[in-house]
Amino acid sequence: MSFAHIANDKISFEKVKKKHLRGVLVTGSGLNQELSLTRPGDTRWNSHYKTLDRLVTLYPMIMDVLKYVEEMGKTKAIMSQAQGLQLEMKKYDFVFYLHLMMHILDVTNSLSQCLQRKEQDLVNASSLVSSTKRQLEDFRLEGYNKFVEKVSSFCEKHDILEVKTDYDYINILTPRKKTNMKNRHYYEYDCFNAVLDLQIQEFGDRFNEVTSDLLLSLSCLTSCDNFRAFSIPKILQLVELYPYDFNESDKRRLPVELATYIDNLKGDK
Template identity: 45%
Template sequence: MLHILGLTANFSLTLQHKDQDILNVMSLVESTKRELQKLRDDGWDSLMAKVASFCKKHNVEMLIMEENFVDLRNPRKRTNISNMHHYKVNCFCTVLDFQIQEFKDRFTEVTTDLLICMAALSPIDSFHGFDKDKPVRLAKLYPDDFSYGELLSLEQQLDIYIDNIRRDERFKSVENLGDFSCLMVKTQKHLAHPLVYKFLKLVLILPVATASVERCFSAIKLVKTAARNRIGDQFLSDCMVCFIEKELFDSISNEKVIKKFQMMNERRVVL
């Protein structure tokens, strides 16, 4: 388990970052899956070597793998399997199969392709990773939002859009799609490239399951408890902001908060 958790720890920490580099994340997914599969196929012998070394070092009697397995919960009942079968098949391979299957379920080929296509619009390094074919392929997954004629127009509009944006100095320092879409509205570029802007809005909706968003939903359970079951939407929203944006509120001193409340209304005493 220590080896398995070691392989997945880096990936788990990466997914918890607020700002995701989707291409690197998907590359890390594939690398982690390959390492888990490699451990399942070829890792048993090395694991047994470590077990033998540990037993020898600490004077622990090691099981004979060819003998019949004895279930300590019911030692009189015959299991009809060897120690090798129990520990390799029922334990080692089963745990790794669960891990690999979980990766396949959460990161299917469709999901992976969807995220990679999203990353093609990233404004980092003046749209260094831009690939016209990927946004078009992603738009085809939304037939209710893009008609056949709009798909043809989108392909042509992307060429004009990328040339126009790359030559505009106002977009040089933009690093994420959220700021980029806001700047498009501010500079009226969304009117000149309506289909691209429509596509951007779809892309911004997709990453609703990132760790930061999931933390917000988890925080609701901590803020809206049974004792606060009648809390209003506005008050809940205010409490959530204070709870989630802890780093921001740590920079605000208590004196500033007290002064703010003091100025909101006339009070008999100074807070």
């Protein structure tokens, strides 16, 4: 059972929504906010972000819906699933990872939207790649304390039991075995840093120096403003990335051919 299936159940959702509309959750055309969960798409990062954002915004309503389903569900299986989801959503780990993934998707959202456009500004895309990676790196190095404060604020607001950072960390899979680390160390290094390191490494693999050079070189082929960005040196750099497609003779002739090509193209109304 997914959150979207439960929260969009017409009977349970409508009953609980009336309560929250009276004051728990302020909505309306001014905020332009939907009272429902979105189904995350398979490839669109933005859809995942919206789903997580609704989980945070609609958290009290969702918990009430789950409580209603637990008590009034059509089958015991559905009632049991609703109860299990409540237990999971009341855990500190759930809130921790919910906010962490929200922040990561928020940082990467602008780049994601840019790369999905049909008419792409490749120079801007390349710049966004660098900016996004720097934001993730800065967040990893300096963002933990403020991040934990946000998580704690959410827990306090919704009566979720917080983890004491100075207590010994206990692995729930092996509760009797000492881990020799504090909760602070586990959540900062084994969770927060580990997730961000994975994201930063993925950025490095997907957008390495060759890829960035490729984006910048391709940008000079755009037809905007009568091929204003056209650059023979950049195109020649692009050629170097395809050594099997251009021999030495091709490379020698290419500057002249490109100059003739762009002159002819600009003269063609």
